Amino acid sequence: MILNKSDPPVAAKLQIELAKNPIAKAVYEALEKAPGAFEIVAEATGFEVRAPDLLPTGLPNRARLKIFSPRPGHTLVFFYKRSLVPYSRDRYSYGGIDLREGQAEAQEIAAWIAFVSSGFHPDKRPANLRRAFPYEIPE
Amino acid sequence: MASPGQHVAAAPETSATRPPSISVEPSCPEIPLNPCELEIDLFCKGMRIDPSCALEQDARFISRTRAGLGSGLEIVIPGTIKDVWVNVPVEEDFAQQSCYRLVRESGEYSIVDERNGLRYPIRIPPEPAWYTRVTRRGTPMHKVGVLQGTYLGIYISNSCGFWYHTPPLNCRFCATGLNVGVNEVAVKDVEDVVEVCRAAKEESGVTFVHFNSGYQTDRDLDVAAPYVKAVKSRVGALIGLQLIPTLAFWKYDRLIELGTNHFSFCYEFHNPEYFATLLPGKQKLVGQETFFRALEYTSKQLGKGACSGEIIAGVEPVEDTLRAIDYITGVGAFPTVCIFRPTIGADMEHWPPPRYEDMLIVFRHLYEACRRNNIPMDVTPNIEVSLIVQPGDTRYLAPRNWATRWYGMKMAAARQLARPYFWWKRRPREIAASDVLAPS
Numbered sequence: 081m082i083l084n085k086s087d088p089p090v091a092a093k094l095q096i097e098l099a100k101n102p103i104a105k106a107v108y109e110a111l112e113k114a115p116g117a118f119e120i121v122a123e124a125t126g127f128e129v130r131a132p133d134l135l136p137t138g139l140p141n142r143a144r145l146k147i148f149s150p151r152p153g154h155t156l157v158f159f160y161k162r163s164l165v166p167y168s169r170d171r172y173s174y175g176g177i178d179l180r181e182g183q184a185e186a187q188e189i190a191a192w193i194a195f196v197s198s199g200f201h202p203d204k205r206p207a208n209l210r211r212a213f214p215y216e217i218p219e
Numbered sequence: 220m221a222s223p224g225q226h227v228a229a230a231p232e233t234s235a236t237r238p239p240s241i242s243v244e245p246s247c248p249e250i251p252l253n254p255c256e257l258e259i260d261l262f263c264k265g266m267r268i269d270p271s272c273a274l275e276q277d278a279r280f281i282s283r284t285r286a287g288l289g290s291g292l293e294i295v296i297p298g299t300i301k302d303v304w305v306n307v308p309v310e311e312d313f314a315q316q317s318c319y320r321l322v323r324e325s326g327e328y329s330i331v332d333e334r335n336g337l338r339y340p341i342r343i344p345p346e347p348a349w350y351t352r353v354t355r356r357g358t359p360m361h362k363v364g365v366l367q368g369t370y371l372g373i374y375i376s377n378s379c380g381f382w383y384h385t386p387p388l389n390c391r392f393c394a395t396g397l398n399v400g401v402n403e404v405a406v407k408d409v410e411d412v413v414e415v416c417r418a419a420k421e422e423s424g425v426t427f428v429h430f431n432s433g434y435q436t437d438r439d440l441d442v443a444a445p446y447v448k449a450v451k452s453r454v455g456a457l458i459g460l461q462l463i464p465t466l467a468f469w470k471y472d473r474l475i476e477l478g479t480n481h482f483s484f485c486y487e488f489h490n491p492e493y494f495a496t497l498l499p500g501k502q503k504l505v506g507q508e509t510f511f512r513a514l515e516y517t518s519k520q521l522g523k524g525a526c527s528g529e530i531i532a533g534v535e536p537v538e539d540t541l542r543a544i545d546y547i548t549g550v551g552a553f554p555t556v557c558i559f560r561p562t563i564g565a566d567m568e569h570w571p572p573p574r575y576e577d578m579l580i581v582f583r584h585l586y587e588a589c590r591r592n593n594i595p596m597d598v599t600p601n602i603e604v605s606l607i608v609q610p611g612d613t614r615y616l617a618p619r620n621w622a623t624r625w626y627g628m629k630m631a632a633a634r635q636l637a638r639p640y641f642w643w644k645r646r647p648r649e650i651a652a653s654d655v656l657a658p659s
Contacts, residue, residue: 139315161563164310165268170290172310172563173397202569211389211397212382 082111082118083132089122097127097147103155103184104147110189116197125218135199140164143174143196148218155179157192158217159200159209174200176213246576247334254298255615257330257339258608259582261307262558263533263575265314266292266330269322277328278343290394290562292321293368293605294328295342300614301597302342304368304605308560313572349418354411363407363415368605370427371419371456375407375446379433381500388500390487391566392531392559395433409449416454426601426645427481428454431461434500439463440470441656444477448654451478455647457599461485461529463505464513469658471517476652480644482517483527483555486510489543493535497567515550523551524595532581533559533573541584548592554585555607578608579616586613590626598633600641 084090098105104127111118111129121128126148131141142161149155159174177192191206198204252260268274278292291306308314318334321341330339350361364373379395381388389395419425428450435442439462447458459481460474471482486507488494495502501510510528518526528547532540540556547554558578561570589596589610597611617623 137312139312164315165274165292170310172290172394174564175397200564202566211387212378213397214378 081114081116082108082120082129084119087122090120093120093122101127101147101149101155103157103179106184106186107145107147107189107192110186110193114190114193114197118196129196131196131199133197139199141197141199142172143198143200145192145196146217150215156213156215157184158213158215159192159195160217161200171217173213173217175205175209175211176215177206177208178210178213248332248337249335251337251339253615254296254300254303255582255608255612256579257296258303258305258612259558259578260575261305261319261330262560262608263572263578264317264319265308265311265572266317266319266321267315268292268309269320271323272321272328273323274343277323278346290560293344293366294321294330295344296339297342298615301611302603303612303615304344304603306367306605308572311561311563311568313561347419347423349415349422352418354414356408356411358408358411360415360418363411364419364428366419366423366425367429368603369423369425369601370429370604371416371423371425372429372431373407373412373415373446374432375412375430376432376435376439376442379500380436381434381504384500388503389566390499390501391497392487392534392562394562394565397564407446409445412446413449413453416450416456420454420456424601425456426641427457427459427599429459429461429481432463434463434504437463437465440465440474444474444654444656447474447477447479448650448652452647452650455645457481457602457641457645459483463501464509466509466512467658468513468516470656471513471520472659473652473656475520477650477654478648481521481525481527482513483529484510484514485529486514487529487531488535488539489530489546490535490539493539497534511546514547514552518551523593524553524598526552527555528552529555529557531557531559532578534567534570537577537580540581544581544585544588548588548594551592551594553589553594553596553610555604555609556581556585557607582608582613583616585610586617589613590617590622593626593629595633596630598630598637600638 085094098108116131117133118129119132121130126146128144128146130144133141135141144160144162146158147155156176156178158176161172163170195204195206290310291308294305294307296303296305318332320331320333322329322331328341328343330341352360354360364371416428430443430446432439443460443462450456451458457480458478460479461483464484487498491507494507514526514528530543544554559573561568561572
C-alpha cells in the first residue's frame with residue numbers, strides 16, 4: 081500500500097508519471113496491492129518509491145526503486161539506496177533493468193517489489209537484474 | 220567456499236567457517252587506544268553519527284567512487300608521531316551497530332567509545348572548494364576525482380570489464396561496477412582530469428595523483444598513458460597507477476618514461492583458493508602469478524619502496540595475510556593492506572567485518588616486515604591514505620627497542636634528504652615520449 085498517495089505533491093507527481101510511463105503505472109498498481117508500506121518520493125526525477133518499514137534486522141530499509149525514461153520508448157528500472165548521512169549526495173546502486181521494449185510481466189514487477197521490500201537481499205535479486213548499470217541516473 | 224559466479228552468501232559466524240583467528244576473545248580497552256589502534260578499530264567497527272554533528276558544513280561529502288572503499292567519513296586522528304587519516308565506515312549496516320559515535324560539542328568533534336566512555340578528539344577535514352565547481356567542459360569536479368586522505372584518486376575507465384561478463388566475473392568485495400554513471404562520470408576526459416589535478420594541487424596541496432581502473436581487456440596500461448603524460452607535463456605531481464597487470468613489461472618501461480612514479484598491484488589475497496574463488500575475473504583472465512611478476516619487475520625498475528602490493532585483510536586466514544606482507548616487503552615493495560569492508564551492494568555485503576584483535580596482529584607484523592626489509596615509510600611528502608592503515612601509521616604499533624629507534628632515525632633522515640628529490644619529481648616537465656604505448 082502506498083501511504084502518501086493523497087499528499088498534494090505526491091498526487092500531482094503521480095498524475096504526471098503514470099500518464100507518461102505504462103511501466104510506472106503497472107508498478108504503482110502492484111504496489112497498492114502488495115503487502116507492506118511504500119512511499120512515493122515526490123521530489124525525485126521519474127517514478128521513485130521507497131519502503132519505510134524496518135527490516136527484520138531492526139535497521140531501516142533504505143531500498144529505493146526508480147523508473148525513468150532516458151529517451152521516449154526506453155524505460156530503465158533502477159534499484160539503489162540513498163545515504164544514511166543526511167547531507168550526503170551518494171547513491172548505492174544495486175543495479176537495474178533495461179526495458180527497451182517497454183514491457184514487463186506481472187511476476188517481474190512482483191519480483192522488483194519483493195527485492196525492494198527485502199532491503200535488496202541477494203536471495204531476492206530479480207533474475208534479469210544487471211549489476212553494472214552504466215547509465216547516467218538522474219537525481 | 221562458494222564457486223565463482225555463485226551468490227557469495229555471508230560466512231556464518233562459526234569457528235569452522237570464519238577465517239581462523241590467531242587472537243583470543245575480543246577485549247574492551249581500558250586505556251585509550253593510540254591513533255593507529257583507533258584507526259584499526261574504526262575500520263573494523265565503523266562509527267555512528269550523532270545528531271549533534273554538523274557535517275554538512277564541516278565535512279567532505281561522502282562519495283563512493285572507485286571500488287567502494289571511499290564510502291566513509293574522512294577524519295583525522297591527531298597524534299604525537301603523526302596525524303592519522305581515516306575513511307571511517309558510516310554507511311554500512313555493521314557501522315550502525317558500532318560502539319563508536321561521532322559527537323560535536325562546542326564546535327569540536329570527538330569519537331566516543333560507548334563501551335567505556337573514552338573520548339578521542341578528532342578533526343574533520345573540510346570539503347575543498349573545487350569539489351563543487353565544474354570544469355570548463357561543465358563536468359562536476361568531484362565526479363572526476365576525489366581526495367582520499369591527502370592524495371587525489373581518479374578512476375579513469377568506463378567501469379571494469381569483469382562486470383560485463385556472463386556470468387559476471389567481478390571481484391566479490393568490489394562495488395566499482397555499481398558506481399559508474401551513478402556517482403562518477405563514465406569516461407574521464409583528459410582535459411577534465413588536467414583541470415581537476417591542477418585545482419587539487421594548487422588549492423589542496425596535493426602532491427600525488429593516483430589513477431586506477433578496472434579490467435580493460437589487456438589495454439589497461441594503454442588507457443592510462445595519455446592521463447599520465449598530460450598530468451605530468453601540464454600539472455606536475457607524483458603519479459601512481461593501480462591497474463590490472465601485464466606480462467608485457469615493456470609497457471611499464473614506457474609508462475615510467477611518461478612520468479609514472481609508482482605502481483600498485485591489487486592481488487587482494489595471497490591464498491590461491493581465496494584468490495580463485497573471490498576474484499573470478501582476475502583468476503580466469505589474469506592469474507595470480509602475473510601480479511607477482513609485475514610487482515617484482517616494477518619494484519626492480521623503480522627501486523625499493525616505490526611500488527606496492529595491495530591486499531585485503533580479514534577475509535583469508537590471518538597467516539596468509541602475514542605471508543603476503545612478508546612476500547611484498549621481501550621484493551622491496553610496501554604493503555597496502557585494506558581492512559575488509561563489506562560495502563553496500565557488493566556480493567560480500569553480508570560478510571562480517573574483521574576482528575580488531577586479528578587486525579592488530581596484521582599491522583604489528585606489517586611494521587616489523589617493513590623495518591626488517593628497510594622499506595621506506597612516510598618518506599614521500601604529503602601522502603596520507605585514508606582508505607588503509609598505511610605503513611607509516613604502524614609506527615604507533617612498533618615495539619620500543621633499539622631496532623625501532625634506528626629504523627625511525629633512518630626514515631627521518633631519508634625524509635629530509637628526499638625533499639629536493641621529490642620536489643624535482645613533482646615539477647611539470649616536457650615529456651618527449653609518445654602516450655601511445657609501443658615496444659621500442
